Amino acid sequence: MSAAAVSEGASGAGAVRWTIVLAVVLTAVLEVLDSTIVNVALPQIQAAFGITNDQTVWILTSYIVASVVVMPLTGFFVRRFGRRRLIITAIVGFATFSALCGLSWSVEIMVACRLGQGIFGAFLIPLSQSILFDSFPKEKRGQAMAFFGLGVVVAPVLGPTLGALLTEYFSWRAVFYVNLPIAAFALTMMTGELKSEDTKRITVDWVGLSLMVGAIASLQLMLDLGESRDWFASKLIQVAAITLVACAVSFVLRGRGKRDNIIDFSLFRDRSFAGANVAILGFGVAMFGSIAILPLFVQGLLGYPVLDAGRLFIPRGIAAGFSMVLTGSVLVTRFDPRKLLVVGLILTGSGNILLGLLNLDAGFWNLAWPGVVSGLGMGLFFVPMSTLAFQNIGPDRQDEASGIYGVTRSLGSSVGIALVGWQVASRLQFHYATLASGITPFDAAARAWLAPLNLDPASSEGAAQIAAQIQQQASLLAFQDAFWLTGVAAFAMLPVVLILQRPNPQAAPVAAH
Incomplete structure (x- = not known):
């Protein structure tokens, strides 16, 4: 401008x-x-x-x-x-x-x-x-x-x-x-x-640009297709991983100290900017990971219609909006932004873990209230984090710093979506095998459960009913594990707050996505 x-x-x-x-x-x-x-x-x-x-x-x-x-x-x-x-x-x-x-x-x-x-x-x-x-x-x-x-x-x-x-x-x-x-x-x-x-x-540093594109594209390819291709069992994922390492290492080694590099690495010498990028990466895992699997959980497992599944996000959105306005206009000017960050991370992690405590009988508000807690945490995180991230960045470097910060947030969301997808799939197999190992045709509990249906565990119909029940319970446990994982991801970012510099009293809050 x-x-x-x-x-x-x-x-x-x-x-x-x-x-x-x-x-x-x-x-x-x-x-x-x-x-x-x-x-x-x-x-x-x-x-x-x-x-x-x-x-x-x-x-x-x-x-x-x-x-x-x-x-x-x-x-x-x-x-x-x-x-x-x-x-x-x-x-x-x-x-x-x-x-x-x-x-x-x-x-x-x-x-x-x-x-x-x-x-x-x-x-x-x-x-x-x-x-x-x-x-x-x-x-x-x-x-x-x-x-x-x-x-x-x-x-x-x-x-x-x-x-x-x-x-x-x-x-x-x-x-x-x-x-x-x-x-x-x-x-x-x-x-x-x-x-x-x-x-x-x-x-234009075409070599540097090519290396950067190769590294980011390879990483994104791995994240998006890894779970469906069984990760490193796939030759495509293996090639993507090799390309990622080769391009990333070459890009960093070549670009260090290079004035016309496509990315200004000197931005990361500012510990607040560097720490903020780490924190926004982890927060992206926590936030977008839980948002990605919640519709799958309520529609695929609990049988919610698509509209009801969509309405679950309204309370979370209202809470996030309220928290964002309150934080940006009042709280960030009265409190140390680092303390607000801590509260935001704790609320976000707690909301996700509350989702991990739900069972198959969860009603609408049982599902919505944890989202409200996480939504309040989102508002308390974004404004203070951006205030700290950009407090030492001059106007002449604002566009580039904003671009890098945006990439980190995007990668965090991609990692989160890929991670929870892998978690659900792998833990589903684990829980199914664990639950199934305790069921036999002579199991008294299985016979008692099938008795009202006039079925026997040894019959094909009875075995199918038991398998369906095991699948349902294993899916519930897998989703619970995934929600817990997103909660832990938020709590894991708390030590990063210690890296951030004490806020500059003259710095203004900067909200970033």
Whole structure:
């Protein structure tokens, strides 16, 4: 953003420019909403195209891979093209490919359009954050950033609810079309708010770019396909792992001390920024891991209809929104942000563990209240963490730092989804084998359980009933283990708080996704 634009934002007696707040919130919502809204529609997409589970995974993978690969390049593209030109292009490109996704007639076209969505969507969060950061005086940034955080934290939580409603009452294609009016509104306001700025002609480190793309794409491929391909039993996963190690090691060794490296490694010399990236990675596992498996738990095991499963996220979203506004506008200015982080991590972990204590008789509010606890923790985490992460980052490095921070958050969500998927699958096998080993045709308890059905454990019908019951109980135990894992992931980030520097009294809160 030009100096004039920044100056203008800082003038006017420190007045908050709500137009720019709403513009960047809507721009950010475009990206974060898409990260969860599509998941609910996947069964309908799979049926429409007649594709397998492996092919369905590529609809999610293509978007995530493209986004994670491109996001670290935000700073590079800003220097080359300018924020205004880049964010307007990103909004238009994202909306265009969203429309094309809705018009897709085959899985191949869908995957190609999702790649386009990911490429353009990658810039939306980092640019929105850095634009808002530079547009307000320090004394007003907390209030503005609280509403920004409200959008970027609540949107992915409520994504399954909106996706369920659109799929149920309209069509799976509507989950892509919903982006169009949001994009149009954001584009109108963004175009009027941002000023043109000078650009620089800079050289591209193509070797470094290729190594970075190879490493991130390989990691994402492993995370998305590892569980379905039995991890390292698959040659594809083996090749991806070798590529990941080779590219990552080469990228780091080559880029250390290299001035024109595609990523500025000197950012990680700031221990607060480095620690924040570790914390947001772990928090992504805790947050997105639990959000990913909750619909599977309530729909697949408890038999909830899709709309009821979607409504479970409403209390969590309301709690997260309340916590975000309260933290950004009041708490972060009165308390040490590191203490708020501790409370946020404890609440998030506790909410996930409470889900791990539920059984097959759990009702709606038994499932919803743990989400409220986790939602309160989310708000107490995001604003303080971003305050600490960017307190030592100058305006000239804000775009690049935001891009790196966004990639780490995205990788955390990918790791979380992959980890809980593996946990459910592996623990299901373990619990099934353990439970089944104690059942025999002569088991008194089994005979007593089948007696009202006039079945014998030795009969095929009786054996099928027992197998179904064992499968159900093993699934419950597997989901409980997965929820516990996401809770432990939140608690495991508590020591990272010790790495973070004492907050600078002059630093303003910066909400980040």
